[in-house]
Amino acid sequence: MSPSTETAARCPFGHGAEAPAGHHGYQPFQMKDPFPAYAELRAEQPVMFDERIGLYVVSRYDDIKAVFDDWETFSSENAQAPVRERGPQAKQIMEEGGFTAYSGLSARRPPEHTRIRAVVQKAFTPRRFKVLEPFIRQNVVDQLEAMLANPERRGDIFRDLAYDVPTVTILTLIGADVEQVDTFKRWSDSRAAMTWGDLSDEEQIPHAHNLVEYWQECQRLVRVAHEQGGDNLTADLVKAQQDGAEITDHEIASVLYSMLFAGHETTTTLISNAVRVLLAHPEQWQQLVEDPKKIPAAIDEVLRYSGSIVGWRRKALKDAEVGGVKIPEGGQLLLLMGSANRDEGRFADGEEFDISRSNAREHLSFGYGIHYCLGNMLAKLQAKIALEEIARLAPNLKLDNPEAIEFRENLSFRVPESVPVTWEA
Amino acid sequence: MPTVHFTDAEGVVRDIEGNAGDSVMETAVRNGVPGIVAECGGSLSCATCHVFVREDCLDQLPEMDEMEDEMLYGTAVDREDNSRLSCQLKLSEDSDLYVTTPETQV
DSSP, X not given: OOOGGGGOSSOSSOTTTBXXXXXXXXXXXXXXXXXXXXXXXXXXXXXXXETTTTEEEEOOHHHHHHHHHOTTXXXXXXXXXXXXXXXXXXXXXXXXXXXXXXXXXXXXXXXXXXXXHXXXXXXXXXXXXXXXXXXXXXXXXXXXXXXXXXXXXXXXXXXXXXXXHHHHHHHHHHTOXXXXXXXXXXXXXXXXXXXXXXXXXXXXXXXXXXXXXXXXXXXXXXXXXXXXXXXXXXXXXXXXXXXXOSOOHHHHHHHHHHHHHHHHHHXXXXXXXXXXXXXXXXXXXXXXXXXXXXXXXHHHHHHHHSOSBOOEEEEESSOEEETTEEEOTTOEEEEOHHHHTTOTTTSTTTTSOOTTOTTGGGOOTTOOSXXXXXXXXXXXXXXXXXXXXXXXXXXXXXXXXXXXXXXXXXXXXXOBSOOEEEOOO | OOEEEEEXXXXXXXXXXXXXXXXXXXXXXXXXXXXXXXXXXXSSSSOOSEEEEOGGGGGGSOOOOHHHHHXXXXXXXXXXXXXXXXXXXXOOTTOEEEEEOOSOOO
């Protein structure tokens, strides 16, 4: 868990990995259009040590999949480490606030990861969330109708649909208060900024307070489940523990700390990106309106072309090699799935968006192997419902000034600030 | 040599020799057998390696555990009594398995 800044000074090995001054145009925190830089990295230097972030940046499909697959060599323990070391004020706030969370699952290693994932997976099954489908659909319809009632015929898919829907779903599944969407979103934004953002010590302070509150709420939910039970995932985990499953209260709270973030943040982004990208390709959107059965394949293509998470970290536990480049023990990697997903070696015309692409599902946006996104099916289900209802209720939606859409600065999460839309009367 | 006979939804049969210890899913993916997607790589998280096992082969297979059973509720084509997730089916030296892949895993 050593922060990446420790190795930030220089490339320890350097053989072919040292970055040129221009870093092939790669800017670690800039998300508006990283794809030209990705293409150059793949072509010129598929494994580049970026001294600005202390990470070996890996950009080719086969290399990234191989690293994900080899969890014994490439540990996920650094996946949740702050990219920028926590400042003294933030540290103090979090210490005094009793903040002891690190990771629910994604940054744990076997055998601990295997043990906890087995318990959680049983509580987070297709049967459990498929029951919610009518409820999710109703929520989508309500949100859309509210947006479409605007007499000015303008909306923002991010704010008016994608923000609320997956958040209400995960809060319901976990048994948290669905009236607190804004609060959980505030905490989640802080989590994304504190871990993967490029913040100064000063800027970290409000986020540190938010993380303390967030962690307290996760622990409170576990206490409530102990006291009152309930028909939700938290109560199921507590019950599993009482029935002998090996999982502690701290681990359950940590799982909530993961899910109450990952369980909506990336789905908000997915729904936003799905609408943004599809409306930018009106002839393909029209195909979905005419034949909604094409929606699931289109969602996989959105995940490939514009995934919610474009980079994820690993750490070499021993001397290793990636794409012919030596990685020393302790070396940390940034796997650019956003680049892998456009690698011509795997995806013909990878820079083109094409909902009829037959192998779109080979994208790496959910990772691969033992840490594969637990919520992948729920995420896709919600995106599917959202697109089905938009195609039905607002087939003539148009994107408003898409070039002006900005993306949040972040190392890993590529999140549009808004997805402005208009429609005819 | 263990052998798996894959029949796709159109009836095309592919006989593949595998390695003991590999799963049916790995055998399919390594040999480019269509009809098995296996997005998650065998971590019981995606239900895209669903197969129907010929009835007389079922007793060659390990018992289904609870998690596999749960994930089979998430398959694209509805499960049947002979449904299994092929990532959970390990081959032994004398395996001779007949499986059919569903029309879609999406």
